[in-house]
Amino acid sequence: AQKITQTQPGMFVQEKEAVTLDCTYDTSDPSYGLFWYKQPSSGEMIFLIYQGSYDQQNATEGRYSLNFQKARKSANLVISASQLGDSAMYFCAMREDKGGSEKLVFGKGMKLTVNP
């Protein structure tokens, strides 16, 4: 079974609108971390936001927020006030903390296009 599922292959949004990128995960480990990365066409992976499994509040970083629904095992990324520069691939990733592993498992990613 896939550990990270991103079902939306691509999304289009108008500039200045908010958009939600879906991510569901699967783990039996009670301690884990969830990450979102952005990959523009240049190829670099840019860290956006992190949510720990024990965090009580949803993580926020500027225009990015993570809608963490632990019971549903979902960690959707919300981008408010989209900008043209937000057009990129977005990857959700999970780190399971068992054994002290730092390995990340990535979803397949989804392509966001922001239209002017």
Add this chain to the structure above:
Amino acid sequence: GAVVSQHPSWVICKSGTSVKIECRSLDFQATTMFWYRQFPKQSLMLMATSNEGSKATYEQGVEKDKFLINHASLTLSTLTVTSAHPEDSSFYICSASSRDRGLTDTQYFGPGTRLTVL
């Protein structure tokens, strides 16, 4: 902060030659570095994990004699693709993390290296 560099950003080589890619953490000491491979329009595939001063741990299916990893210091890891063949052509990207940053062991990525083997 948390800047990771990679060199070269792209390389073209002949089949049978070896290529070395460097990954450096510029403003922090990386206790762990990771090497990934990414094919076009696909996700990142972890190749190996390396800790400073110890042997790298390779993922299943990754040939350790083919992809040599050296983590010589807390700021530098190198990946050498030995006897490269056209099927090794790919985008190679490294990341670095540090428990000392007191954050969440977030992996910070380099800009990647595009390897083309002719």
